[in-house]
Amino acid sequence: MSTGEEKERIELLQGTLDLLILRTLLLGPAHGHAITKAIEFRSDEVLQVEQGSLYPALHRLIKRGWISVEEGTSENNRRAKFYRLTAKGRKQLAAETSKWEKFSGAIARILRPTEERE
Amino acid sequence: MKRRGKRLLSDLDQEIREHIELATQENIERGMTAEQARYAALRKFGNVTRVKEDAREVWTKVWLEQLGQDIRFGLRQLRKSPGFTAIAILTLALGVGANAAIFSLVNTVLLQHLPMRASNRLVVIWISNLKNGWSRIGPAGQDYLDWKDQAQCFEDLFLFEHGTGTVTGGGEPEQVAGLRVTTNFAEFFGVRPLLGRYFRLDETSARHNLVVLSYAYWQRRYASSPAVLGQSMTLNGEVYTIIGVLPSDLATVFPVDVVVPFDNDWLKRADSDLGVFGRLRANVTLEQASSEMSVLMGRIARQRPDRKDYGGVLVPLESARVEYIRPALLLLLVAVGCLLLIACANVGNLLVSRAVGRRREIAARIALGAGLGRLTRQFLIESALLALAGGASGLLLALWTTYVLARFIPTRIPVPNAADYVSLPSIHISAPVLVFILLISLLTGLLFGLLPVFQTLRFDVNEVLKEAGRGSSSGPRGNRTRATLVIVESALAVVLVIGAGLMVQSFSRLLQSNPGFNSNHLLTLRIKLANDAKDSPYKEPRRQAAAFQRFLTAVQAVAGVQSAAFTEIVPLSQDDMDMAQFVIQEEPPAPRSQHLASDFRDVTPDFFHTMEIPLLHGRVFTEHDNLDSPRVVLIDETFAQRFFHDQNPLGKHVQISDSTRPPREIVGIVGAVLDTGLDQRPRPTIYLPSLQSPDQTMSLVVRTALPPSSILPAIKNAIWSVDRDQPIFNVRPMDEIISSITSAQRVAFLTLDVFAFLALALAAVGIYGVTSYAVGQRIHEIGVRMALGAQRSDILRLVIFQGMKLASVGVVIGLLASLLLTHLMTGLLFGVNATDPLTFAAVAFLLVWVALVACHIPARRALRVDPMVILRYE
Numbered sequence: 001m002s003t004g005e006e007k008e009r010i011e012l013l014q015g016t017l018d019l020l021i022l023r024t025l026l027l028g029p030a031h032g033h034a035i036t037k038a039i040e041f042r043s044d045e046v047l048q049v050e051q052g053s054l055y056p057a058l059h060r061l062i063k064r065g066w067i068s069v070e071e072g073t074s075e076n077n078r079r080a081k082f083y084r085l086t087a088k089g090r091k092q093l094a095a096e097t098s099k100w101e102k103f104s105g106a107i108a109r110i111l112r113p114t115e116e117r118e
Numbered sequence: 119m120k121r122r123g124k125r126l127l128s129d130l131d132q133e134i135r136e137h138i139e140l141a142t143q144e145n146i147e148r149g150m151t152a153e154q155a156r157y158a159a160l161r162k163f164g165n166v167t168r169v170k171e172d173a174r175e176v177w178t179k180v181w182l183e184q185l186g187q188d189i190r191f192g193l194r195q196l197r198k199s200p201g202f203t204a205i206a207i208l209t210l211a212l213g214v215g216a217n218a219a220i221f222s223l224v225n226t227v228l229l230q231h232l233p234m235r236a237s238n239r240l241v242v243i244w245i246s247n248l249k250n251g252w253s254r255i256g257p258a259g260q261d262y263l264d265w266k267d268q269a270q271c272f273e274d275l276f277l278f279e280h281g282t283g284t285v286t287g288g289g290e291p292e293q294v295a296g297l298r299v300t301t302n303f304a305e306f307f308g309v310r311p312l313l314g315r316y317f318r319l320d321e322t323s324a325r326h327n328l329v330v331l332s333y334a335y336w337q338r339r340y341a342s343s344p345a346v347l348g349q350s351m352t353l354n355g356e357v358y359t360i361i362g363v364l365p366s367d368l369a370t371v372f373p374v375d376v377v378v379p380f381d382n383d384w385l386k387r388a389d390s391d392l393g394v395f396g397r398l399r400a401n402v403t404l405e406q407a408s409s410e411m412s413v414l415m416g417r418i419a420r421q422r423p424d425r426k427d428y429g430g431v432l433v434p435l436e437s438a439r440v441e442y443i444r445p446a447l448l449l450l451l452v453a454v455g456c457l458l459l460i461a462c463a464n465v466g467n468l469l470v471s472r473a474v475g476r477r478r479e480i481a482a483r484i485a486l487g488a489g490l491g492r493l494t495r496q497f498l499i500e501s502a503l504l505a506l507a508g509g510a511s512g513l514l515l516a517l518w519t520t521y522v523l524a525r526f527i528p529t530r531i532p533v534p535n536a537a538d539y540v541s542l543p544s545i546h547i548s549a550p551v552l553v554f555i556l557l558i559s560l561l562t563g564l565l566f567g568l569l570p571v572f573q574t575l576r577f578d579v580n581e582v583l584k585e586a587g588r589g590s591s592s593g594p595r596g597n598r599t600r601a602t603l604v605i606v607e608s609a610l611a612v613v614l615v616i617g618a619g620l621m622v623q624s625f626s627r628l629l630q631s632n633p634g635f636n637s638n639h640l641l642t643l644r645i646k647l648a649n650d651a652k653d654s655p656y657k658e659p660r661r662q663a664a665a666f667q668r669f670l671t672a673v674q675a676v677a678g679v680q681s682a683a684f685t686e687i688v689p690l691s692q693d694d695m696d697m698a699q700f701v702i703q704e705e706p707p708a709p710r711s712q713h714l715a716s717d718f719r720d721v722t723p724d725f726f727h728t729m730e731i732p733l734l735h736g737r738v739f740t741e742h743d744n745l746d747s748p749r750v751v752l753i754d755e756t757f758a759q760r761f762f763h764d765q766n767p768l769g770k771h772v773q774i775s776d777s778t779r780p781p782r783e784i785v786g787i788v789g790a791v792l793d794t795g796l797d798q799r800p801r802p803t804i805y806l807p808s809l810q811s812p813d814q815t816m817s818l819v820v821r822t823a824l825p826p827s828s829i830l831p832a833i834k835n836a837i838w839s840v841d842r843d844q845p846i847f848n849v850r851p852m853d854e855i856i857s858s859i860t861s862a863q864r865v866a867f868l869t870l871d872v873f874a875f876l877a878l879a880l881a882a883v884g885i886y887g888v889t890s891y892a893v894g895q896r897i898h899e900i901g902v903r904m905a906l907g908a909q910r911s912d913i914l915r916l917v918i919f920q921g922m923k924l925a926s927v928g929v930v931i932g933l934l935a936s937l938l939l940t941h942l943m944t945g946l947l948f949g950v951n952a953t954d955p956l957t958f959a960a961v962a963f964l965l966v967w968v969a970l971v972a973c974h975i976p977a978r979r980a981l982r983v984d985p986m987v988i989l990r991y992e
Binding site: 031032033036050051052053055056059060062063069074075078079080081 | 122123126127129130132133134136137139140141162163164165168169172173175176177
């Protein structure tokens with residue numbers, strides 16, 4: 001969050017990074033940098049992935065068996081690690097997504113009435 | 119760590135490089151220079167090491183790895199400042215060691231269960247007659263039989279009687295401690311014999327002549343031979359068959375040599391001083407049982423008029439045993455807890471000071487990305503290392519202390535108001551004590567380890583780093599923490615020293631209290647005539663009296679014996695009690711007179727001279743006061759005051775038990791004697807001439823100019839010259855008797871003194887530490903003040919005032935806390951009030967003085983400051 005010229009950016013809520021990684025990998029396997037890019041791009045650069053937490057998060061997801069890792073080649077023809085969603089991860093994504101929707105819906109309902117009164 | 123994780127982690131470096139590479143390229147595409155692009159990518163990625171560590175944490179029990187690092191780091195830190203480490207460990211060792219020693223004492227004495235089935239449901243049953251002032255006396259055989267018939271709240275009742283027997287045949291005659299028991303012994307306690315068997319329920323007749331040996335006696339007399347079963351031994355002239363051996367741990371309940379069964383007929387005739395234990399039913403409380411017992415005693419009194427006004431007293435066996443020593447031990451536990459807190463405060467103080475000194479190191483680590491959690495852990499680990507080292511040294515100290523304590527803790531302690539003793543198990547460091555040491559070490563580590571964490575981790579990193587090399591002030595928070603600690607420890611020290619001060623006064627007053635006789639150079643021993651034996655020469659009362667007379671004559675002839683006498687009970691000895699009701703013949707038999715009760719003593723004429731009990735009026739007994747002459751008695755002054763008020767008792771007559779007995783004329787009044795304890799009041803006592811009231815067992819009291827132990831062999835030989843089969847037992851100098859009945863106070867007194875001294879020393883060190891640290895911090899300020907013309911006395915006042923302020927607040931708090939706490943020790947105090955103003959004032963003064971000395975040393979150092987050096991340094 002260094003410069004003012006960039007858009008207003010929001011740091012990720014605790015725990016949501018896992019969800020976003022899973023959702024990104026639903027589109028297909030990707031390497032670390034690509035995942036960051038995708039999240040930032042798809043959120044119109046609003047969400048800022050703290051890159052320091054990306055790799056620990058990936059490792060965590062592998063350990064839980066929600067994603068797997070395979071060797072691949074990156075854009076600039078280098079060897080790279082590609083992360084792929086597993087079946088288990090797909091189920092987890094569905095569960096997490098509906099949980100998130102419930103959560104954001106609830107937050108929205110709480111915030112709405114004040115707006116209506118105005 | 120899993121293999122998969124290992125591979126991922128080893129590739130992580132490469133992966134991160136790749137990531138940054140890609141980001142850099144993108145930045146270049148956005149139009150940055152190569153250098154800018156790389157820098158931006160790196161900045162965006164963040165702390166690479168941290169990322170790697172976080173990823174590692176996913177796969178490993180990383181705390182375990184870091185723990186190892188932290189421990190190594192902690193050890194290095196402690197080695198770096200050996201002075202600090204040594205002082206901290208020593209302080210903790212004192213605290214932990216003292217606690218462990220006292221805990222092992224408490225654990226052995228108060229917390230261990232007796233080695234018996236359902237030992238927590240066993241109760242001792244006494245009877246009482248409060249109108250006569252008898253709070254606990256042993257019941258009669260008939261009481262036991264009535265209870266056994268009628269009481270509902272007990273599963274079972276057990277009856278026993280302590281006694282002594284003479285073992286003859288095969289070596290010297292020996293007086294053994296015997297126990298007569300009902301035959302439900304084995305079933306009642308649920309203990310197995312070590313060897314052989316116990317009595318069967320129907321082996322109640324004396325004809326069987328069966329005996330069970332105690333473990334100690336079996337070891338001593340039979341060298342632990344298993345062949346002992348079936349052998350015979352001669353006890354009181356009769357031949358008994360040995361059928362079993364008791365397990366060794368039963369000795370803490372019954373410290374006897376031999377156990378024989380009660381004869382059923384004999385049981386009905388036994389009229390007092392028996393011991394009865396009951397085992398409560400599982401769902402019956404002590405209160406229920408007690409109330410049933412009082413109803414029952416009322417019913418029994420209607421059938422047996424001699425039990426009128428009697429009640430039953432139920433006390434759990436386990437607590438009755440330790441009743442005497444418990445208050446002393448609990449007091450020590452509180453005291454030693456205070457000591458530990460002081461030790462903690464001191465070490466906490468040291469750590470806080472050190473943490474302030476390490477602020478720059480810590481700030482640097484925070485700036486380099488150390489997490490708060492990790493730093494906290496680091497601090498805790500350092501303090502835990504200290505605590506464990508302190509605990510280990512404390513264990514050594516505790517081993518030594520228990521060894522010393524074991525010499526002061528008596529093995530036999532009195533049972534209050536019951537003329538009885540119980541034996542205590544020997545104390546030792548056991549597994550629970552080790553666990554206790556570990557726990558309190560870690561707990562203290564946690565306690566003082568958190569202090570510096572709270573107070574150092576809240577500073578502003580930038581501020582600290584900017585201060586650079588300047589010897590900076592530590593900031594208000596550090597000072598406040600340290601100030602609080604000093605106040606707390608001075609307050610605790612005041613409490614401990616006041617407790618010790620009270621104990622010192624109490625104990626010296628106890629020892630100085632006049633027992634009514636001269637206790638110096640007195641030897642006592644007990645003799646029991648063997649008139650239980652079939653062919654005993656002492657069956658007839660006259661012959662008993664004559665036998666004691668012959669022993670006395672022989673003993674009086676021994677060189678070094680100044681005088682000697684026999685008495686039924688030695689004052690203060692708790693050997694026995696003899697109490698009865700009486701009527702005064704000259705008074706009308708008013709209903710009230712039924713409740714006149716007094717202690718009774720049969721003594722030989724020289725008793726008063728030997729004990730140096732003063733004769734106040736009339737005369738003492740002579741050798742002519744025998745069975746052929748008119749019955750006479752002496753009374754003590756307590757008796758005279760209580761029952762005769764301002765009348766002259768001389769010439770009046772008392773009838774012991776009731777008015778049908780022969781009247782005995784009061785011929786003299788002697789001084790009062792403390793019979794039951796130095797802290798007790800004298801009880802009304804009637805003395806009878808033993809020639810008119812012969813006994814089977816009497817105690818010899820000998821006054822000698824020589825040390826009692828050196829004259830003992832000659833006295834024994836004198837007795838044996840009269841009857842070479844006469845056993846002699848309970849040989850004790852009066853000093854030993856007095857030290858036994860004051861043992862609880864003695865233990866509390868000695869131990870509390872040591873604790874108080876340690877507390878005072880630790881508090882002084884604490885005050886010294888804080889003051890000298892403050893001087894170190896203000897050295898610059900002091901230099902400036904001196905340069906500006908401040909006098910030496912001003913500087914001295916400045917420094918001392920700072921330390922004394924804290925100490926004074928501590929003293930005031932300590933005095934207030936003592937007001938609340940010292941009443942806990944009221945039961946142990948004698949002749950001094952728990953809030954004795956003199957003690958309080960003296961201790962306050964002492965502590966202020968100690969604090970002054972502790973402040974004065976650093977203050978002197980402040981005076982040596984050379985202002986020029988300080989200013990130039992600036």
